[in-house]
Amino acid sequence: MSIAWPTEDPDAPRQRSHKPWKWPAVAGGAVIVVIAAVAIWTPSRPEAGSPAAVITSVSPTTTATTTTTTTTPPPPPPPPEVFQGKGDDVVELKRGATPGIVAFECPKCTGNVVVESDGRESLLVNTIGAYTGKHLINLADGSMTTSISVKAKGSWKLSVTGLDAIEVVTGKPASGRGDSVIMFADTFTSATVKNQGKGNFVVTYADLSTKRLGLAVNEIGSYQGTVKLPGPSVVQIESSGTWTITAK
Structure with a gap:
């Protein structure tokens, strides 16, 4: 369980353009539907007096062909990344372009609190004082977050998890x-x-x-x-x- 969001519907309060997004790999959300079609053919009965087929082989050989279909499961989401710090800092992420959720906690912060990603979502938090909240990253198509910067006066905790959480x-x-x-x-x-x-x-x-x-x-x-x-x-x-x- 991205979302800089692309443009919304015409009746929305502001205009942006729709852009494709990445399909999130949510636990229990992937459904595979298999449809099998079976064709049955029944030969017609030969009429009396019709010529017999010419026998060209007394011992015909039948070869059975077996087709094996292998389904590759999607890769597991990256493990959670957890960072703790105090004051201003920059943390490096290893998840690449995988969609995720950023949870930021700074219960005793004072002054301005700013959390920014280098992905398309950019500004995640911009407030004053104590803060606790969650934001999506890498959901917009083409977004890839490699680092997140924190500007805060106080001790904080930042964790990044997959959409499975x-x-x-x-x-x-x-x-x-x-x-x-x-x-x-x-x-x-x-x-x-x-x-x-x-x-x-x-x-x-x-x-x-x-x-x-x-x-x-x-x-x-x-x-x-x-x-x-x-x-x-x-x-x-x-x-x-x-x-x-x-x-x-």
């Missing part, structure tokens, strides 16, 4: 506080979104059916409304308060 929501509303990453497993076309906060509120998604990225909400302050947000999908929420997303 994503929170999966099914059969119920999703709710939380602050910046979060979730995956809706159900099928739907829209959702009612609520937010209680004073800062920017942004909801972006990756449609798992169309493999496209989209912008559902881009507002400032508290918000409530029903928007186009398809499922199943991977969703990034950026909020300074509490939020709820209910599939319709």
Whole structure:
């Protein structure tokens, strides 16, 4: 369980262009469907008086051919990368272009807190004071994050995991506080979104059916409304308060 997001739908608050995204390797999300077709042929009965076939071989030889199909499983996601530090620092990642989730914790930070990647997502965190939240990286097609820079006054912890560690929501509303990453497993076309906060509120998604990225909400302050947000999908929420997303 990326998402700089490409352009969203025409009815979204701001315009960007859609770009293909990388299919995330979520645990339990890969489904292989095999369809077998069997053709049966029944020879017609020869009519009386018809000539017999010329026998050219008394002992015909039959050769059986066996075809073996080998399915190569997808490679496992890279192991989690965990970094701890204090103050400004730059950490190097080994996951390359593999989509992932960045979790940053700085519960006692003071002053400006900035977390940036060198991938297409770029600015992940830009706040003041204590912070705890999650962000997607490498979900947009062509994005590859090799390092993340941290500017903070205080001790912090940064971890990068694969999408297999994503929170999966099914059969119920999703709710939380602050910046979060979730995956809706159900099928739907829209959702009612609520937010209680004073800062920017942004909801972006990756449609798992169309493999496209989209912008559902881009507002400032508290918000409530029903928007186009398809499922199943991977969703990034950026909020300074509490939020709820209910599939319709």
